[in-house]
Amino acid sequence: PPAAPPAAPPAADPASSLLVRAAHGAPGPHPPVWFMRQAGRSLPEYRALRAGTAMLDACRDAATITEVTLQPVRRHGVDAAIFFSDIVVPLAAIGVGIDIVAGVGPVVDKPIRSVADLDALRPLEPGDVPYVTDAVRALTGELGATPVIGFAGAPFTLASYLIEGGPSKDHARTKALMHGDPQLWHALCSRLGAIAAAFLRVQIDAGAAAVQLFDSWAGSLSLVDYEQFVLPHSREVLAPLAGTVPRIHFGVGTGELLAAMRTAGADVVGVDWRVPLDEAARRLGPGAVVQGNLDPALLGADWPVVERAVRRVVAEGRAAAGHVFNLGHGVPPTADPDVLTRIVELVHSLDADGAGA
Numbered sequence: 491p492p493a494a495p496p497a498a499p500p501a502a503d504p505a506s507s508l509l510v511r512a513a514h515g516a517p518g519p520h521p522p523v524w525f526m527r528q529a530g531r532s533l534p535e536y537r538a539l540r541a542g543t544a545m546l547d548a549c550r551d552a553a554t555i556t557e558v559t560l561q562p563v564r565r566h567g568v569d570a571a572i573f574f575s576d577i578v579v580p581l582a583a584i585g586v587g588i589d590i591v592a593g594v595g596p597v598v599d600k601p602i603r604s605v606a607d608l609d610a611l612r613p614l615e616p617g618d619v620p621y622v623t624d625a626v627r628a629l630t631g632e633l634g635a636t637p638v639i640g641f642a643g644a645p646f647t648l649a650s651y652l653i654e655g656g657p658s659k660d661h662a663r664t665k666a667l668m669h670g671d672p673q674l675w676h677a678l679c680s681r682l683g684a685i686a687a688a689f690l691r692v693q694i695d696a697g698a699a700a701v702q703l704f705d706s707w708a709g710s711l712s713l714v715d716y717e718q719f720v721l722p723h724s725r726e727v728l729a730p731l732a733g734t735v736p737r738i739h740f741g742v743g744t745g746e747l748l749a750a751m752r753t754a755g756a757d758v759v760g761v762d763w764r765v766p767l768d769e770a771a772r773r774l775g776p777g778a779v780v781q782g783n784l785d786p787a788l789l790g791a792d793w794p795v796v797e798r799a800v801r802r803v804v805a806e807g808r809a810a811a812g813h814v815f816n817l818g819h820g821v822p823p824t825a826d827p828d829v830l831t832r833i834v835e836l837v838h839s840l841d842a843d844g845a846g847a
């Protein structure tokens with residue numbers, strides 16, 4: 491009979507990665523680093539691959555998702571891969587009329603204005619997004635010890651696109667509906683929360699080692715409104731995932747909401763560039779782990795300016811129980827990819843505890 495194959499070496503395990511350890515507040519040699527929107531338009535290899543393919547079509551093809559997700563890991567040596575998709579992908583997958591228009595963002599055919607419109611939002615089943623399962627599986631196989639971060643849009647941010655019909659600066663219709671018809675608002679957000687939770691589950695079941703819930707536009711709300719209208723629904727998404735993988739929760743302009751967002755069930759709270767990480771740690775309270783928060787606009791400055799700012803962010807992050815280095819929001823399309831690579835190298839040279847840095 492043929493000789494038995496040699497025992498496979500133990501699989502490298504993302505559960506012991508820098509990212510997962512930092513999320514649990516465990517010490518590491520240096521902060522893990524990844525960038526929101528690292529997979530995307532700042533990379534020439536992304537633009538080449540995407541040429542002629544609509545965004546949502548790219549998000550429905552497992553081979554494309556896998557390649558685009560890997561591109562920034564290969565190029566920059568980041569400590570995590572963010573799954574290439576979009577927050578509206580699960581909505582499109584259940585048949586909501588939505589497209590991602592180049593240069594605009596998500597655009598909805600028939601904005602939600604009444605209870606009858608909720609019929610469009612049926613629950614998401616894993617079979618609705620087979621390309622997500624396939625791509626996460628392929629990625630965890632390719633990446634070994636490097637974690638794949640799954641993500642979803644939080645109920646408020648998804649609701650804002652569905653109600654406004656597209657991107658909005660003031661979220662006026664969203665706030666009018668929230669206050670004017672709280673019953674419809676809560677019914678809408680319950681459905682969106684279930685969809686987001688199911689989308690995260692699919693990614694975790696396929697091997698994602700961490701998840702991020704993006705409530706990008708929650709910073710447009712007062713704390714009182716956030717606590718009454720949004721937090722319960724974000725909690726419905728994150729709380730059931732306790733004990734699975736680390737949960738990161740992020741929004742822009744959320745300085746007033748940080749402590750509340752932590753109580754949604756976040757192991758790591760993302761902070762934009764407006765609040766220094768030591769102040770964020772103070773607002774969050776003991777044991778908090780932070781992610782952030784280099785101002786993306788600084789990527790366009792001369793390297794000595796970038797270097798000083800990166801060192802400051804890492805130093806301020808030491809005030810928290812753990813720190814995942816990131817930008818305060820996504821990589822701008824105009825960013826020079828070489829600057830991102832240099833930032834990764836710099837962060838990797840800095841001690842997490844400050845002893846030798």
Ligand code: 1CP
Pocket residue numbers: 525526527528529530531540545572573574575576577578590592594595596641647656657658704706820
């Ligand atoms: O054709 C293109 O390349 C379109 C640009 C693009 C890309 C690359 C969009 C349209 N989405 C994405 C990918 C994407 N979207 C990722 C994966 C890549 C990565 O992070 O490396 C992620 C995590 C998202 C999530 C997303 N989509 C958020 C939350 C993150 C954030 O930036 O706050 C939001 C708000 C969206 C909506 C969206 N999709 C696309 C755009 C331009 C927008 C924002 C529109 C607006 O201003 O409201």
